[in-house]
Amino acid sequence: MTQPLNTYRSGPDETGHFGIFGGRFVAETLMPLILEVEQAYAATREDPSFQEEFDWYAKHYIGRPSPLYFAERMTEHLGGAKIYFKRDELNHTGAHKINNTLGQILLARRMGKTRIIAETGAGQHGVATATVCARFNLPCVVYMGATDIERQAPNVFRMKMLGAEVVPVTSGTGTLKDAMNDALRDWVANVESTFYIIGTAAGPHPYPAMVRDFQSIIGEEVRWQLAEYEGEGRLPDTLVASIGGGSNAIGLFHPFLDEPTVKMVGVEAAGHGIASGEHAASLNGGRPGVLHGNRTYLLQTDDGQIVDAYSISAGLDYPGIGPEHSWLHESGRVDYVAITDREALDAFQLCTRLEGIIPALEPSHALAQVIKLAPELPKDHVLVVNLCGRGDKDVFSVAKYLGVEL
Amino acid sequence: MSATLPLEGLPAQRVETRIGRRFAALRQEGRAGLVTFVTAGDPDPDTAFEILQGLPAAGADVIEIGMPFSDPMADGPAIQAAGQRALKAGMTLRRTLDMVRRFREGDAETPIVLMGYYNPIYAMGVDGFLAEAVAAGVDGLIVVDLPPEEDDELCLPAIEAGLDWIRLATPTTDERRLPKVLAQAGGFVYYVSILGITGTRSAGGDEVAAAVARLKRHTDLPIAVGFGIRTAEQAGEVARSADAAVVGSAIVDVVRRNLDEEARAKPGLAAAVHALVGELARGVRGAAEHGDPAER
Numbered sequence: 001m002t003q004p005l006n007t008y009r010s011g012p013d014e015t016g017h018f019g020i021f022g023g024r025f026v027a028e029t030l031m032p033l034i035l036e037v038e039q040a041y042a043a044t045r046e047d048p049s050f051q052e053e054f055d056w057y058a059k060h061y062i063g064r065p066s067p068l069y070f071a072e073r074m075t076e077h078l079g080g081a082k083i084y085f086k087r088d089e090l091n092h093t094g095a096h097k098i099n100n101t102l103g104q105i106l107l108a109r110r111m112g113k114t115r116i117i118a119e120t121g122a123g124q125h126g127v128a129t130a131t132v133c134a135r136f137n138l139p140c141v142v143y144m145g146a147t148d149i150e151r152q153a154p155n156v157f158r159m160k161m162l163g164a165e166v167v168p169v170t171s172g173t174g175t176l177k178d179a180m181n182d183a184l185r186d187w188v189a190n191v192e193s194t195f196y197i198i199g200t201a202a203g204p205h206p207y208p209a210m211v212r213d214f215q216s217i218i219g220e221e222v223r224w225q226l227a228e229y230e231g232e233g234r235l236p237d238t239l240v241a242s243i244g245g246g247s248n249a250i251g252l253f254h255p256f257l258d259e260p261t262v263k264m265v266g267v268e269a270a271g272h273g274i275a276s277g278e279h280a281a282s283l284n285g286g287r288p289g290v291l292h293g294n295r296t297y298l299l300q301t302d303d304g305q306i307v308d309a310y311s312i313s314a315g316l317d318y319p320g321i322g323p324e325h326s327w328l329h330e331s332g333r334v335d336y337v338a339i340t341d342r343e344a345l346d347a348f349q350l351c352t353r354l355e356g357i358i359p360a361l362e363p364s365h366a367l368a369q370v371i372k373l374a375p376e377l378p379k380d381h382v383l384v385v386n387l388c389g390r391g392d393k394d395v396f397s398v399a400k401y402l403g404v405e406l
Numbered sequence: 407m408s409a410t411l412p413l414e415g416l417p418a419q420r421v422e423t424r425i426g427r428r429f430a431a432l433r434q435e436g437r438a439g440l441v442t443f444v445t446a447g448d449p450d451p452d453t454a455f456e457i458l459q460g461l462p463a464a465g466a467d468v469i470e471i472g473m474p475f476s477d478p479m480a481d482g483p484a485i486q487a488a489g490q491r492a493l494k495a496g497m498t499l500r501r502t503l504d505m506v507r508r509f510r511e512g513d514a515e516t517p518i519v520l521m522g523y524y525n526p527i528y529a530m531g532v533d534g535f536l537a538e539a540v541a542a543g544v545d546g547l548i549v550v551d552l553p554p555e556e557d558d559e560l561c562l563p564a565i566e567a568g569l570d571w572i573r574l575a576t577p578t579t580d581e582r583r584l585p586k587v588l589a590q591a592g593g594f595v596y597y598v599s600i601l602g603i604t605g606t607r608s609a610g611g612d613e614v615a616a617a618v619a620r621l622k623r624h625t626d627l628p629i630a631v632g633f634g635i636r637t638a639e640q641a642g643e644v645a646r647s648a649d650a651a652v653v654g655s656a657i658v659d660v661v662r663r664n665l666d667e668e669a670r671a672k673p674g675l676a677a678a679v680h681a682l683v684g685e686l687a688r689g690v691r692g693a694a695e696h697g698d699p700a701e702r
């Protein structure tokens with residue numbers, strides 16, 4: 001399991017590991033299935049007709065490429081680095097999640113699967129899955145924690161309108177991690193017919209690599225889009241992205257991992273602060289462990305019981321993180337920091353007022369880190385932040401925080 | 407400890423272990439065994455110990471003890487809830503090992519298998535866990551989320567420490583995969599007879615017989631069949647072809663049904679569990695004559 005030292009982009013190895021992280025920690029019933037998905041994906045990614053199909057829907061259905069936008073007023077306001085937004089919030093369904101659900105449903109179709117399942121926390125991945133299921137006429141079952149269903153009523157309604165069945169999850173603590181457990185349980189019981197569309201770059205191999213590959217369109221676009229502003233061949237100096245499970249971040253980072261001049265910062269959710277114990281920062285406040293089919297950093301007790309994550313941002317509220325990030329963290333290639341609820345809310349408001357863009361609370365965490373970094377950096381420093389979701393879904397949470405009755 | 411590593415050829419049973427001795431004795435008696443699953447610490451540590459202590463007398467031939475985990479992805483609602491009750495009552499992996507140690511003070515023969523998920527073991531540290539498990543009198547391990555592809559880090563030192571590493575086989579484990587699954591298996595093979603999670607449905611007797619016959623072509627280890635067996639009758643049916651029937655959810659359900667509104671054990675809870683185990687044991691023992699011992 002040695003990675004060649006001159007590349008950070010060759011992982012995972014043939015057994016699905018990034019260093020000690022990743023792998024396929026699943027029950028025997030699932031193992032043959034996981035191997036089937038791996039084989040099918042390996043064959044598919046080599047097939048040019050698959051890439052063509054993906055590109056066609058990415059352009060005409062999702063609306064890619066998403067713009068790279070120079071955030072002039074924010075740049076002026078902070079008085080340092082030049083700030084660019086990668087505007088994945090303009091995608092169909094309002095976030096980067098659909099890049100991945102599109103890729104996976106095209107694979108599921110090629111595998112002849114007739115039923116789709118997914119887990120969701122905030123409902124963003126559930127909506128993105130229900131959307132492609134409607135488009136490709138496949139039945140869709142979304143597992144969602146009972147507490148989340150209450151908190152995210154609009155997304156639940158959206159999924160239902162799109163024809164999905166939303167199953168309330170009461171097992172465990174009734175949150176995202178339990179929704180993922182129940183989706184895995186469903187899969188075990190319906191192995192023949194069903195494809196499980198996992199919503200982030202986590203889970204058993206090949207999911208972390210597959211989700212990363214589908215999301216890498218984000219970073220690949222940034223590479224050529226930057227030329228329009230900065231001239232041919234100019235690389236970004238710093239990339240910043242928020243991290244729930246890590247899919248939007250790895251999508252932005254991965255194409256640049258072997259460019260030694262490009263600094264990368266992953267932003268976890270510090271909730272009420274790491275010291276409070278109420279956070280979702282697996283790397284900054286967790287330890288390595290095994291959950292949901294992979295070894296990675298997890299929030300857990302001394303006894304190895306998984307604890308619930310907390311963040312004002314439902315999309316960052318996951319007690320784990322994709323295994324590739326755990327590996328990039330330990331190898332030191334990427335910096336991982338944590339931003340509190342309060343810092344994220346301040347960034348949310350600043351971005352909204354300065355740029356006329358209402359960001360989701362997830363990328364607001366990345367923006368809060370930009371607010372810390374940019375003033376210290378020279379004016380020719382190119383900083384790209386992944387604006388991976390729009391904030392329409394969050395206006396209720398923000399109003400509540402601001403003490404406004406809607 | 408002379409650990410014979412059955413890495414090549416047909417996995418052989420090690421008769422010098424408690425599990426090996428127990429299955430050899432069952433073979434002598436010409437009957438199949440009953441494997442009972444209980445969750446450590448459910449519904450509280452004292453009651454759980456009372457249940458455990460009485461299982462051999464009630465008719466359990468082998469005891470599986472579930473190590474509670476917050477995220478038991480292969481378990482159905484009954485065993486999930488049992489784990490939650492145990493965790494709420496303060497159960498930990500160390501206390502689970504303590505429970506085995508106490509049990510061993512009064513029972514030197516009934517094999518104890520710990521069953522659960524890897525993370526609590528990983529958190530405790532593999533070496534420390536194995537040393538304490540052996541010292542406590544544990545005989546075997548089933549770690550559901552460690553398939554052959556990932557289990558070297560626990561399986562090899564566990565075998566080295568003298569424990570039986572029990573592998574799961576399922577209907578999706580095809581001919582090509584079976585040898586890999588059986589390669590380091592010890593004690594017995596746990597055949598999960600359904601596609602799905604614990605306690606949700608059960609397989610028919612013919613299906614089970616065919617599956618057992620298939621496994622027997624690949625291994626000399628005893629075959630225990632479980633997931634979804636609820637009644638004495640079903641246990642008896644499984645016992646006609648398998649070497650043991652495993653019952654878990656049905657037992658755990660008796661625990662749940664004997665809780666008061668505050669989820670505390672009602673008087674007689676352990677006796678109710680033992681009564682069910684007695685019935686299941688009669689079902690297993692009453693199964694049709696169990697093949698010619700010489701052939702098995």
Ligand SMILES: Cc1ncc(COP(=O)(O)O)c(C=O)c1O
Binds near residue numbers: 097243248
């Ligand atoms: C807009 C948005 N950003 C980020 C995330 C976090 O996921 P990931 O870290 O996989 O990008 C979510 C998850 O729901 C999301 O909806």
